[in-house]
Amino acid sequence: MASNGSDPHSPDPAAGPRPVIGVTAYGERASYGVWDHEAVLLPRTYPDVVIAAGGVPVLLPPVPESAAAVDRLDAVVLAGGPDVGPDRYGASPHPRTGQPRPERDAAELAVLRRALDRGIPVLGVCRGAQVLNVGLGGTLVQHVPDVVGHPGHNPSPGVFGTTEVTLEAGSRVGAALGRAASVRCHHHQALDRLADGLVVTGRAADGLVEAVELAGSPFVVGVQWHPEEDATDVRLMAALVTAAATARR
Template structure:
């Protein structure tokens, strides 16, 4: 049996309560992320924030990288002032994940950015974010209820990697109030929502370097994560 690829998933520190009395700072990751990777044939390992100087060595040990969803990025990273609806910055996570992303791009490690992870890819490439989509698109369909995934339709761009993966419009799990406003250098938009919001981005070329604004781990559709797993065997 061929060895299973090792897929690192970013996580974050936050206060958590569990058991009879524990209330401590914890490295947290929703269980759907590792389960999704495992179902696609990978081995999942959590990557809590660390010294960015260690990112290069860590990524060398990985076969693939998933940049998980979570808190809003610090608007200072793309030269903006915080919107009233933007969450407080989490600099230790921003620095760590930018370092991991930078290392993965340099080393040619396949990567998938999910929600915040896609936004991080865009900002890393010099792009910018819309800090509160409802003010631009005129509705709350991307995040109608905080803490609950809803679904909306995305249209892939036919000639892109995402277009090949999805082949047709798809219903995807969504939970975000921010999105891409200015696309980063070298990236292409490879899927859109019906309101025009960019829902997937990717770097052209043979290496799998894709970001999706939706949450594939919240659904049974394994096409995106399976593509990442397959890409690790092609290195």
């Protein structure tokens, strides 16, 4: 995570300050020390990987005002988290669908719209890929085992599984990671009907959509896995940071 020239992911000092990357955060009840109250929080792996990739992380709380903050950012990461409310894509809740978070859904959809309007890079992570699809008019599979017949994408609560993904040559994700990748995953929902403009650029062996990109955009990518969970590989986040620096120039 060094910020000097020995770090291959550090930006060139001549190119200006490090890109500022907004990361959407959770709104949850949390306990720490002597406190037990509502909190805005995010797994530390997200800011750590943004820093390692050469960016400056800024947390975006799940409130409507976060959309206005996008005007001061160079890129946005839509983080993982709970299920998107089925009402957002015109579906009735599945018995296994989690409790909706209307405030977070509304805030992240607004952040996404503002980022797309501004033309800045976007990376959707797990839930974030689903927000990207829903925000553009797509739908979701509400319980993946119903479709693929196994629980491998979400092996157990709080445990990340490993998924082998095949990526399209020439795609943003393929350029960063190559034609195949072994990725960390923890999700029981996934993309179903793709929104107009989204193109599938990665699939798991069982056919599940693992990566999408918005056609015609410099860098609008959604991945169903968690790249922030592998601190040894920041290539995808570095691709976002590079795209942010390029867009700013």
